Amino acid sequence: MSLANFTKTEFKNLFRKPATEKYPDGPATYKDTTRGHIENNMDTCVLCSVCQMRCPTGAITVDRKAQTWSIRPFSCIQCRRCVDNCPKKSLSMAKEYTKPDVVKSQMDFELSDRQKAVLAEQARQAAERVAAAMEERKKAAASAKQTKDGEAKKSEDNKTQ
Numbered sequence: 001m002s003l004a005n006f007t008k009t010e011f012k013n014l015f016r017k018p019a020t021e022k023y024p025d026g027p028a029t030y031k032d033t034t035r036g037h038i039e040n041n042m043d044t045c046v047l048c049s050v051c052q053m054r055c056p057t058g059a060i061t062v063d064r065k066a067q068t069w070s071i072r073p074f075s076c077i078q079c080r081r082c083v084d085n086c087p088k089k090s091l092s093m094a095k096e097y098t099k100p101d102v103v104k105s106q107m108d109f110e111l112s113d114r115q116k117a118v119l120a121e122q123a124r125q126a127a128e129r130v131a132a133a134m135e136e137r138k139k140a141a142a143s144a145k146q147t148k149d150g151e152a153k154k155s156e157d158n159k160t161q
């Protein structure tokens with residue numbers, strides 16, 4: 001760049017707005033595509049553990065018994081794999097970065113009461129279906145035995161005649 005061009009650019013810059021944001025004097029702004037942190041909607045999560053299995057860093061823990069979903073934000077590398085694989089579209093990537101901390105904490109989230117009721121009802125219906133299927137199997141086995149016994153008796157009668 002020649003000295004003339006350099007001087008011209010410098011002169012223009014005197015009257016331009018700064019190219020950088022004023023952070024930390026003003027709030028930081030994030031682009032829509034920013035990968036900040038993971039959020040879970042505990043109204044739709046079904047605790048299926050797919051996110052836990054797919055997370056490459058083991059940042060997610062699902063506890064079906066305690067009905068909680070947990071994440072260690074400082075172990076998360078914002079790869080979005082959990083978001084893309086959640087069958088209920090329960091996970092999302094929020095734009096804001098996790099705030100710095102002195103401990104690598106874990107954040108625990110409990111299922112909402114509504115979702116707990118939904119899962120309990122689903123479990124009850126599944127148990128009913130299993131019980132009905134077992135009853136059907138028992139009936140089929142009893143009927144097959146009855147047929148077999150009948151045929152055996154018939155063949156016995158034929159032999160004695």
Ligand code: SF4
Pocket residue numbers: 040044045046047048049050051052062069085086087088089090091
């Ligand atoms: S967040 Fe999605 S993938 Fe993870 S446990 Fe809940 S429903 Fe399953």
Ligand code: SF4
Pocket residue numbers: 038054055056057058059060071075076077078079080081082083
């Ligand atoms: S974004 Fe990646 S590293 Fe972070 S919790 Fe999801 S799968 Fe794990």
